[in-house]
Amino acid sequence: MSPLDGRPVVTAAQMRAAEQLAIERGSSVAALMDHVGRAVAEVVRRIGGGGDVLVLCGSGNNGGDGYVAAAALKAAGIAVRVAASSPPRGEAAIAARAGWDGAVETLADAAPASVLVDALFGTGLNRALDDAVAAPLRRLVEGARLSVAVDVPSGVQADTGEVLGPVPAMAVTLALGAAKPAHLLQPAARLCGTVRVLDIGVTVDSDARVIARPTWTRPGPDSHKFNRGMVAVVRGRMAGAAHLAATAAMHAGAGYVVLLGASMPEAPYALVRKPLTDDALDDPRIGAVVIGPGLGRDEGMREPLDQALASDRPLVIDGDALRLLTPERIAARGGTTILTPHAGEFDALFGAGDGSKLDRARDAATRSGAVVVFKGPDTVIAAPDGRAILAGDANDWLSTAGTGDVLTGAIGAALSSGMPALDAAAAGVWLHGEAARRLGAAFIADELAVALKHARGML
Numbered sequence: 001m002s003p004l005d006g007r008p009v010v011t012a013a014q015m016r017a018a019e020q021l022a023i024e025r026g027s028s029v030a031a032l033m034d035h036v037g038r039a040v041a042e043v044v045r046r047i048g049g050g051g052d053v054l055v056l057c058g059s060g061n062n063g064g065d066g067y068v069a070a071a072a073l074k075a076a077g078i079a080v081r082v083a084a085s086s087p088p089r090g091e092a093a094i095a096a097r098a099g100w101d102g103a104v105e106t107l108a109d110a111a112p113a114s115v116l117v118d119a120l121f122g123t124g125l126n127r128a129l130d131d132a133v134a135a136p137l138r139r140l141v142e143g144a145r146l147s148v149a150v151d152v153p154s155g156v157q158a159d160t161g162e163v164l165g166p167v168p169a170m171a172v173t174l175a176l177g178a179a180k181p182a183h184l185l186q187p188a189a190r191l192c193g194t195v196r197v198l199d200i201g202v203t204v205d206s207d208a209r210v211i212a213r214p215t216w217t218r219p220g221p222d223s224h225k226f227n228r229g230m231v232a233v234v235r236g237r238m239a240g241a242a243h244l245a246a247t248a249a250m251h252a253g254a255g256y257v258v259l260l261g262a263s264m265p266e267a268p269y270a271l272v273r274k275p276l277t278d279d280a281l282d283d284p285r286i287g288a289v290v291i292g293p294g295l296g297r298d299e300g301m302r303e304p305l306d307q308a309l310a311s312d313r314p315l316v317i318d319g320d321a322l323r324l325l326t327p328e329r330i331a332a333r334g335g336t337t338i339l340t341p342h343a344g345e346f347d348a349l350f351g352a353g354d355g356s357k358l359d360r361a362r363d364a365a366t367r368s369g370a371v372v373v374f375k376g377p378d379t380v381i382a383a384p385d386g387r388a389i390l391a392g393d394a395n396d397w398l399s400t401a402g403t404g405d406v407l408t409g410a411i412g413a414a415l416s417s418g419m420p421a422l423d424a425a426a427a428g429v430w431l432h433g434e435a436a437r438r439l440g441a442a443f444i445a446d447e448l449a450v451a452l453k454h455a456r457g458m459l
């Protein structure tokens with residue numbers, strides 16, 4: 001069992017392809033199922049505290065994993081029972097069922113146990129759970145002290161994170177071989193509890209990964225304010241938002257932050273204030289220009305936006321600026337661009353569309369030629385070359401005004417330090433998430449901007 005950080009995220013089809021490759025190299029579905037079932041049993045034995053176990057088995061291979069796990073638990077001397085939603089169908093699942101020498105109860109009749117193992121449906125779920133399954137599943141999860149899902153909680157769509165009908169929350173989910181989008185994307189991710197990847201002896205790779213602690217160099221003897229990273233934040237109609245972004249950039253470790261569009265000195269005095277002159281963005285030392293927080297959506301703000309787009313400096317575009325643009329206009333810019341839309345801004349810029357958040361973010365990155373940070377209770381970062389990074393598990397207290405402005409500043413700081421755009425976006429998201437985790441509850445965006453320094457100190 002290992003934590004998710006930095007691990008590949010694969011779809012059901014990618015997982016099947018990896019499984020197929022393992023089979024071509026001499027393994028078999030039955031051998032994989034045997035491996036998975038035993039590994040699940042071992043974890044359940046370890047975390048179950050010796051309590052009795054009820055394994056719920058479906059008709060597919062997820063159910064097959066369940067029968068193998070039940071047999072292994074029994075062999076280990078654990079009191080275990082099995083209940084099934086319907087008989088096994090595939091060859092491997094039928095063989096796994098045959099390896100279980102105990103009774104098989106119906107879901108309706110099964111009494112709860114202290115540990116519940118949900119092996120009803122995995123990546124093969126293709127519709128909402130029937131009531132005859134959903135109701136007993138809920139009753140048995142509620143009656144258990146500990147509930148463990150095999151691969152994904154039954155009822156969630158592994159590739160999209162959609163929840164098909166009411167699904168009870170599990171305490172632990174054992175992701176088989178690799179994380180699936182549902183382990184990170186909402187609303188499914190909240191139902192997974194603690195997710196751990198279980199090695200199943202299948203090699204998986206993917207161009208999508210779970211966010212991980214970034215590599216972000218600390219200042220050294222050669223550092224000075226300009227080579228630490230210089231960030232220019234363009235101020236608009238609502239000065240507070242740009243201030244938050246600028247403060248965040250400073251506390252994320254930028255060496256020099258300038259607020260363009262203001263000239264009167266005021267605290268914090270470390271923040272340099274200058275007017276947005278025609279040549280303000282020409283300074284080659286500027287490593288990132290941040291525009292959008294509090295910019296205003298009126299026609300009058302098109303001018304500074306045009307100036308930023310025309311500059312050859314790396315650009316972070318957020319908030320109102322996203323409302324004044326089209327994907328084509330961004331694509332035409334060339335150069336490095338990072339967009340940080342929340343769901344409303346995303347829909348306005350790229351259209352509502354269907355598909356998973358991961359698919360939509362990737363499509364948006366391709367269309368705009370920019371790295372797209374699609375924010376929300378889960379955040380998907382996508383690059384035009386197809387790579388993607390998923391961040392789940394956010395502190396819900398982030399849902400307060402101004403936290404997005406803070407994120408923009410943090411990304412600006414990372415970008416200005418010379419990181420490639422995808423890495424910079426991920427570093428900013430990680431720092432923001434870590435600062436929020438440390439702050440706990442009911443913090444405000446001003447505090448979040450300052451708290452970035454504590455997260456930065458960990459790197």
Ligand SMILES: NC(=O)C1=CN([C@@H]2O[C@H](COP(=O)(O)OP(=O)(O)OC[C@H]3O[C@@H](n4cnc5c(N)ncnc54)[C@H](O)[C@@H]3O)[C@@H](O)[C@H]2O)[C@@H](O)CC1
Binds near residue numbers: 032033
């Ligand atoms: N890919 C891999 O490398 C491995 C996968 N294994 C397991 O196989 C699982 C996938 O197995 P399957 O493809 O058989 O899929 P599932 O076991 O998730 O279920 C598929 C079956 O359930 C039916 N079904 C789908 N939704 C339903 C619903 N709402 N109500 C009633 N029936 C429904 C389908 O028609 C199909 O017959 C994985 O999640 C994992 O647990 C392991 O056994 C072995 C290794």
Ligand SMILES: Nc1ncnc2c1ncn2[C@@H]1O[C@H](COP(=O)(O)OP(=O)(O)O)[C@@H](O)[C@H]1O
Binds near residue numbers: 404
């Ligand atoms: N449960 C949640 N709901 C909304 N936003 C969340 C949640 N959890 C984390 N966040 C994060 O909080 C930030 C909100 O940004 P945004 O909506 O742009 O706010 P603002 O425009 O007020 O700064 C984003 O980084 C988002 O990913």
Ligand SMILES: [K+]
Binds near residue numbers: 151
């Ligand atoms: K399951």
